[in-house]
Amino acid sequence: MTDSAYIGRFAPTPSGYLHFGSLVAALASYLDARHAGGQWLLRMEDLDPPREMPGAQAAILRTLEDYGFEWDGQVLYQSQRLAAYAAVVEQLLERGLAYACTCSRKQLEGHAGRYPGTCRAAGHALQGTAIRLRVPDCTYHFTDRVQGMFSQALQEAGDFIIRRRDGLFAYQLAVVVDDAWQGVTDVVRGADLLDSTPRQLYLQQLLGLPQPRYLHVPLIIQPDGQKLGKRYRSPPLPAQQAAPLLLRALRALGQQPPGALHDAMPHEVMRWAITHWQAARIPRCASLAEAQLP
Numbered sequence: 001m002t003d004s005a006y007i008g009r010f011a012p013t014p015s016g017y018l019h020f021g022s023l024v025a026a027l028a029s030y031l032d033a034r035h036a037g038g039q040w041l042l043r044m045e046d047l048d049p050p051r052e053m054p055g056a057q058a059a060i061l062r063t064l065e066d067y068g069f070e071w072d073g074q075v076l077y078q079s080q081r082l083a084a085y086a087a088v089v090e091q092l093l094e095r096g097l098a099y100a101c102t103c104s105r106k107q108l109e110g111h112a113g114r115y116p117g118t119c120r121a122a123g124h125a126l127q128g129t130a131i132r133l134r135v136p137d138c139t140y141h142f143t144d145r146v147q148g149m150f151s152q153a154l155q156e157a158g159d160f161i162i163r164r165r166d167g168l169f170a171y172q173l174a175v176v177v178d179d180a181w182q183g184v185t186d187v188v189r190g191a192d193l194l195d196s197t198p199r200q201l202y203l204q205q206l207l208g209l210p211q212p213r214y215l216h217v218p219l220i221i222q223p224d225g226q227k228l229g230k231r232y233r234s235p236p237l238p239a240q241q242a243a244p245l246l247l248r249a250l251r252a253l254g255q256q257p258p259g260a261l262h263d264a265m266p267h268e269v270m271r272w273a274i275t276h277w278q279a280a281r282i283p284r285c286a287s288l289a290e291a292q293l294p
Ligand code: GLU
Pocket: 010, 011, 012, 013, 045, 175, 188, 189, 190, 193
């Protein structure tokens, strides 16, 4: 199958090294794109300098190279796209779809993570305030290629931040602007972002942008129920372990690499995996045992 219209991407945040869970997501997006004869783009989501870990950007690129990933074109850095995000925020404000919010973290406590709409009609001036997008009272549905039908009322999270008080742009805004700008047709990423997708669909609709297809790969759950890589600060994935860890990631994705690949080089594992990729085999959930982590 070839589909040169396919454009996929991997979009790491340099707040830490790649961990096994991010390797699984990167691999799924890479194989899905390459199997379809499509492009695979790399985007560094370096929107939040205070949360960035020094050295993480270089380490992420290095790990991807060591593991046999080959991306098309130059890496896109979100830190160089601020003017584009600012223009979109401006447009949303002008259309009355967004507003300034002066609430402190303390004021927002006790609403179970849902913004209560305090500043909706306040008409605050924009200086030094957060900017929130007004969300309508409606439910968004989409069909994920692995997780199936997903629906969510936008009001569950309430009006959400698109630009923070400190002037930094929010992930939700930047991801939508850049997926469209890069022509991404297929978003393949971790299931931790499943419940961000309805907000992204809403933004796409407001901005008149095309909706990509979505595939959310299962998170790797540890025996204690923790999501991998979130609580524990993971060390970098070791270059010498590239082939065995790729094989484990493939198994976590429901693929069945032959035993003969055990002593292969990363590029050989990748070559096999591109040819034999079957997205339909990806399980909705994966346990640590399936991934056979050390
Ligand atoms: N930068 C996000 C992360 O590392 C992923 C964004 C996305 O794939 O939409 O969790």
